[in-house]
Amino acid sequence: MLTFTIRRLVLAVPTLLFISLVIFLLLQLAPGDPMAQVPLTVPPEVKQQMREALGLGQPIHIQYFKWIIQFFWIEPLSGIDALFGTGLAEGKLRVISWQTRSPVIDIVIQRLPQTLWVVGVAYVVGILIALPIGIISAYRQYSIFDQAGTFITMIGFSVPPFFSGVLVIVIFSVQLGWFPSIYDTMHVVDDWASFKVQIWQMFLPVMVLALQITSQISRFMRASMLDNLSHDYVRTARAKGLSEASVVLVHVLRNSMIPVVTVIALGVPSIFGGAIITEQVFKVNGIGQLLITAIQANDLPMVQTLTFIFAILIVLFNLIADVLYGLLDPRIRYD
Amino acid sequence: MTELSDPLDIDRPPSNRWMEVWRQFRAHKGAMAGAVVFGFIILGVFLGPFAYPHDDQYLPSGRDFITLRDTRPIYVALWDPSAKVNWYYVLGTDNLGRDNLARFLSGGRVSISVGLTAMILSIVLGTFVGLIAGFFRLCDGPLMRLTDLFLALPILPLILVASVLFRESLALSLGPEMGTFLLIVGLIGLTSWMQTARIVRGDVLALKEREFILAARSIGTTPRNLILNHILPNVMSPILVSATLGIATAIITESALSFLGFGFPPDFPTWGKLLNDAVDRMTLYPERVIWPGTLISLTVLSVNYLGDGLRDALDPRSRSR
Numbered sequence: 001m002l003t004f005t006i007r008r009l010v011l012a013v014p015t016l017l018f019i020s021l022v023i024f025l026l027l028q029l030a031p032g033d034p035m036a037q038v039p040l041t042v043p044p045e046v047k048q049q050m051r052e053a054l055g056l057g058q059p060i061h062i063q064y065f066k067w068i069i070q071f072f073w074i075e076p077l078s079g080i081d082a083l084f085g086t087g088l089a090e091g092k093l094r095v096i097s098w099q100t101r102s103p104v105i106d107i108v109i110q111r112l113p114q115t116l117w118v119v120g121v122a123y124v125v126g127i128l129i130a131l132p133i134g135i136i137s138a139y140r141q142y143s144i145f146d147q148a149g150t151f152i153t154m155i156g157f158s159v160p161p162f163f164s165g166v167l168v169i170v171i172f173s174v175q176l177g178w179f180p181s182i183y184d185t186m187h188v189v190d191d192w193a194s195f196k197v198q199i200w201q202m203f204l205p206v207m208v209l210a211l212q213i214t215s216q217i218s219r220f221m222r223a224s225m226l227d228n229l230s231h232d233y234v235r236t237a238r239a240k241g242l243s244e245a246s247v248v249l250v251h252v253l254r255n256s257m258i259p260v261v262t263v264i265a266l267g268v269p270s271i272f273g274g275a276i277i278t279e280q281v282f283k284v285n286g287i288g289q290l291l292i293t294a295i296q297a298n299d300l301p302m303v304q305t306l307t308f309i310f311a312i313l314i315v316l317f318n319l320i321a322d323v324l325y326g327l328l329d330p331r332i333r334y335d
Numbered sequence: 336m337t338e339l340s341d342p343l344d345i346d347r348p349p350s351n352r353w354m355e356v357w358r359q360f361r362a363h364k365g366a367m368a369g370a371v372v373f374g375f376i377i378l379g380v381f382l383g384p385f386a387y388p389h390d391d392q393y394l395p396s397g398r399d400f401i402t403l404r405d406t407r408p409i410y411v412a413l414w415d416p417s418a419k420v421n422w423y424y425v426l427g428t429d430n431l432g433r434d435n436l437a438r439f440l441s442g443g444r445v446s447i448s449v450g451l452t453a454m455i456l457s458i459v460l461g462t463f464v465g466l467i468a469g470f471f472r473l474c475d476g477p478l479m480r481l482t483d484l485f486l487a488l489p490i491l492p493l494i495l496v497a498s499v500l501f502r503e504s505l506a507l508s509l510g511p512e513m514g515t516f517l518l519i520v521g522l523i524g525l526t527s528w529m530q531t532a533r534i535v536r537g538d539v540l541a542l543k544e545r546e547f548i549l550a551a552r553s554i555g556t557t558p559r560n561l562i563l564n565h566i567l568p569n570v571m572s573p574i575l576v577s578a579t580l581g582i583a584t585a586i587i588t589e590s591a592l593s594f595l596g597f598g599f600p601p602d603f604p605t606w607g608k609l610l611n612d613a614v615d616r617m618t619l620y621p622e623r624v625i626w627p628g629t630l631i632s633l634t635v636l637s638v639n640y641l642g643d644g645l646r647d648a649l650d651p652r653s654r655s656r
């Protein structure tokens with residue numbers, strides 16, 4: 001198991017390098033000039049100097065190499081500096097945003113908590129709703145609960161978040177006035193009342209994201225339970241006199257959780273993708289919204305960094321899913 | 336197995352496989368409903384302009400602009416007698432006085448065309464990669480690694496970035512509409528072929544070991560004919576299912592792009608774009624949000640049901656139902 005994990009970790013390096021190359025080349029080869037926003041009154045020689053300061057004069061492979069060094073060496077070092085107060089990265093050039101002229105990572109770290117709060121809570125809520133629905137739907141297959149559950153998950157699967165989000169805003173915050181439609185990120189939670197306000201404003205975005213997660217996971221849970229319920233070991237467990245609850249909730253559930261857990265792990269990165277849209281609808285200033293504004297402002301370093309962070313998340317959770325699968329299912333032997 | 340117990344069925348001449356699939360498909364209520372709704376939407380969107388010949392780009396000018404802009408759908412008059420309605424504009428007009436229904440129809444034409452074309456592109460790519468990887472052992476490793484790499488790409492951010500970066504140059508060379516159309520179709524197609532490739536490869540690997548392939552090979556069939564005549568027809572069913580589901584993903588991705596403002600040019604309506612334009616004034620004119628949103632959701636829902644039914648009908652293991 002350990003060797004497998006290490007082998008996967010080593011294999012992740014070329015994957016990440018390939019993705020970084022794709023992102024880098026996409027942005028470099030694209031027509032469009034990062035200096036296009038500079039006013040026309042700036043003389044050409046000054047423009048040339050600015051170009052060189054941005055590292056745009058050099059050949060592409062040197063630019064790529066420098067970017068990789070900045071991203072994988074200087075940024076972690078300055079992270080250590082910030083944590084322990086050391087001076088490892090002092091004087092080194094960090095990845096600088098063209099919009100704000102401050103290090104990209106600092107801005108990302110400012111924005112990350114908002115995204116993590118909304119996305120994380122939504123993911124947990126979604127899973128907590130999905131699992132019981134999937135279990136009951138499979139146990140009572142073709143019952144009214146199952147039919148209704150399948151229909152609702154199909155709807156949650158099909159209604160895109162940019163419509164469900166707008167719809168719940170129209171219904172719950174405009175017509176009924178129950179929830180705020182805009183997520184206030186300046187809100188500080190320090191006592192019970194402000195905590196309640198926080199819950200209140202998180203409710204709509206979390207529910208919109210959770211609906212999607214629930215639909216995907218409960219479909220998987222149902223299929224996996226159905227698959228296991230018809231196995232011989234279930235009949236054996238019933239025949240030896242186990243109670244129905246322990247047959248379903250211990251024997252069957254444990255076995256059907258194996259594929260579901262990997263699906264849950266694999267779904268984490270795509271949820272960050274979905275959060276891009278949800279953040280736009282509810283005006284949450286998380287990293288999704290940061291990406292959109294960076295693309296619109298032609299802020300290449302920011303876009304590169306954010307896209308790459310998304311890629312790292314995907315590779316990381318793929319790895320976690322693979323390892324979890326091996327841990328949970330003793331039949332799978334990697335070596 | 337119901338047909339064996341049914342005495343009437345024994346006299347029936349043996350039907351071919353697709354008749355059997357059609358029979359299975361018809362028994363699936365959700366799939367039939369999905370097929371009917373999707374067919375209706377396609378017909379409405381492509382033939383609707385003949386029944387409702389309003390110009391979606393017509394801008395009233397002068398005093399007409401004041402009287403014709405921001406009219407509500409005619410059904411609003413049922414509960415709000417003071418609403419500004421105009422019987423000529425069934426679903427009202429937008430803030431520039433353009434006909435909403437005509438815009439929904441032409442927006443749907445774009446959205447569904449994007450969905451279908453992107454799906455075809457991704458299916459062709461995925462089938463090609465899957466067939467080559469499954470059939471030629473030498474190509475299997477590299478092609479599947481490539482598929483894995485593509486699966487690890489952050490799709491939505493990359494599509495967003497690429498659509499901004501390449502829009503202008505394509506619009507210059509092909510015109511704003513055609514350029515954006517090809518760009519979006521290409522981006523969606525290039526980033527969604529991986530699942531099909533994996534499924535097709537798995538099926539081809541299993542098929543390759545079967546006797547009929549050995550027989551065909553032993554009478555000297557060339558690899559090209561072997562793939563086209565013997566393997567491809569046998570992997571058609573998973574390809575059909577992922578094609579159906581591919582339409583749904585493509586439509587959602589296109590609408591999401593348009594919704595975020597990275598899709599088609601402003602005067603070129605698609606469902607996602609219409610939805611995005613209407614969000615700012617959704618409290619006053621909720622219909623402009625609800626109609627395009629419902630149309631997107633209904634299309635995707637019907638396509639998903641269609642795919643589910645197709646999967647059940649084409650999968651021999653679920654035949655016993």
